[in-house]
Amino acid sequence: MQFSQKLANHGFKITFVHTDFNHERVMNAISECSRTNALVKLASIPDGLGPEDDRNDLAKLCLAILSTMPSLLEKLIQQINGLDGGSNRITCIFADVNMAWALEVANKLGMKGAILCPSSAAIFAIQDKGPKLIHDGILDSDGFPIIKGKFQLSPSMPMMDTTHIPWCCIGDTTSQKIIYDYIMQMRKASYFTDWWLCNTTSELEPEALSLSPKFQPIGPLMEFHETCSLGQLWQEDLSCLSWLDQQPPRSVIYVAFGSFTIFDLKQFKELILGLELTNRPFLLVVRSETKTNSNTENIYPDGFPGNRGKIVKWAPQQKVLSHPALACFISHCGWNSTIEGLSNGLPFLCWPYFADQFYNKAYICDDWKVGLGFDIDEKGLISREEVKKKVDQLLGDENLRARSMKLKEMIMNNIAEGGRSYENFSRFIKWIKE
Template identity: 65%
Template sequence: MGLKHVLVLPYPAQGHVNPLMHLSQKLVQHGCKVTFVNTEFNHKRVVNAMNGKVSLDGSKVELVSVPDGLGPEEDRNDHAGLILSMERTMPSDLERLIRDINSMDGGSNGITSIICDTYMAWGLEVAQKLGIKGAIIIPSSAAILALEDNIPKLIEDGIMDSDGLPIKKGKFQLTPNMPNVNIADMPWSCFEDDFSKKTIYHYLAKTIKWSHLSDWWLSNTTQELEPGALSLCPKILPIGPIKESPEFRSLGQFWREDHSCLTWLDQQPPCSVIYVAFGSSTMFDTNQFKELALGLELTNRPFLWVVRDEDSNNSNGNTNHHKYPDEFQCTKGKIVKWAPQQMVLKHPAIACFISHCGWNSTMDGVSNGVPFLCWPYFADQVIDKTYICEVWKVGLGFDEDERGIISRWEIKKKVVELLGDEDIKGRSKKMKDMVMNNIAKDGNSTHNFNKFMKWLSE
């Protein structure tokens, strides 16, 4: 059989594009050609961050796009509006794209399989219609997919209603060796209005049904990290940690990475730097931003802080641009707009990671043995924090004051506490070795990935 040609379809958010791009790089290393499908809106950002290129020299990853159905002025941060628009318009556009590719060169280099982000699992219906094999990859923890796969049981047990809104208060546990979940922290509960909560809940319930059109559920996790979720959902195949390849560095980034921070890290003592990054979606109000800035300064340690500039994530002109407080000197810190995170966390100067606990960041930190200070923002991040602090015990959380703010004093206190805790540091290092063993030549994740590649080739 000729070259395997895989179409990869991420949900249009940076935290989804990244892991699917890293998977694409892995596929290329195993002899595949990849067509990577962003929405037009995100495709422009990625190409812009790469100085106008649509593929890297010699890369077998080609970037293409389909419209998301929204107008240029509409807000892509309105996830309810975005998913309704995508579901309405994208399947037919994706089908057209595949038919066009498959008609080129007499079909000799056509798409042979599709790998969809779980949250784009409608792509499996398109694959089925065209007689192409399909798989999904989970960009969040296996626990989140297990939770969504058990939606009918949660309704039956009276935990929530058929719109995903809570009936009870308190916590529940899907299985004894999974973390407790607060009913108020369901991934769809973070949205402010009931319309968004219900729309996103119903969409997630549908994505699970679509996901069952495939027997291949790939996940950026490992057996040791999530044994409970993996036993509850045996269909999930752990292939993590999925690491980026240096030669593909910037492919898929929405913002241009600032590599000057690596040179700056070279000048810092080992295990001295606080790395602060909150992903691509977190927004701070002015007071919280001020406390964070002054808290970092109060630690009297070097820090590397990623602050997105005038959040271009907002297509409707909203900004995440904050004025640094007058008393903020930043004498020991470096601030960048976007960082090459896996390279940063691998650096010996890093002491700890103040994180929003998105799953990519969680896996990046864990697989580099870096202890966490957890500051979740929304969706699945609260459950990831529970894993970090309560299950794996490789991090600490922050406590809000009576105003609902994490104060500068709390930031300083927790940094001191974390960096003085030899047990947490020891567990972090041990967990790194355990997790990284999975991608060694005879590791569990390597074995699983090879099994998947065999299926792709059949």
């Protein structure tokens, strides 16, 4: 959505196609500002699943998408092109790399297209190099690891554990095979275009970007001014911003685990009590369904004092991360959160959940050295004592803070005039206009 709004700011008419399921969630979360002033028009098509189906079952979702959405997207485009004498005719299709089948639709309709990778260039490279990983004996023909242990796509890149290959840590083996096959089909569809855009920068991932001449960094894709966002799946609780205004500079621990992570009750209790042990103010994002679909009002530990913390169901994350009261970011290490935290010079405490998040943690802790990970105890939990220990260690390390600020400067220089991301995006805009 940030990419779409950036294009709209250059004068292009943008139609953003959601699934019906996500479209309804976005419309329920939308602000009045977004309803009246949005530059991006929303449309939607079914994803092939019923209202009772679990969209967190990614294998089932992949199968439904491929059997349903391509033909429906084609019909939607033809319908739009037939309206108002063709004044809003679709001329180009941009797709999330995980929806690259849309480029096959574009090709069928005689249109140009491009793909945008919402994860790191390294994860994009792993998907693109799937056949090479098979050739090198790391994966079998079904995408499962042959070897146990670590490998590198390139000598200068962080090591990756074979158990952390994205499709190898989602569900059971049947699901993993379905997801791998889907990813390889998206890989094939990606070759319908030479524009492989990545929400990253040349300083963050030089080796990953060098693995394909098609990779074009255009990040960070972020909102740097007040805008009317259409991209939220939950309504943002803006009260956290006024609460942050009341906190001292660099004092608040921000804790958010994205849109997928689900904690069990014991782990959530340890997290909450660990944050209390730090004796620091904290802002914690807890979605309504975070803990076994319980109501958030009933999920806090017995005796939770809550005198230092602010808990919300969803936060305006970019505004939170740029607030001067923030000291650090406890994150699941999703790529959007990673980019946003880095762009604000924040040190990380890494708590990955699944898929690419484990490799993002390796970048944060081992390559860029701007964060720390947590250790799991004999019960399989991150204890309250461990939470306090790592917060104290992170915030007591001035060198780590200095590296975070230096990385912020390098990242932000990319989108300034003359920066690599700026120049790549400018070339892309020129290509669209031509």
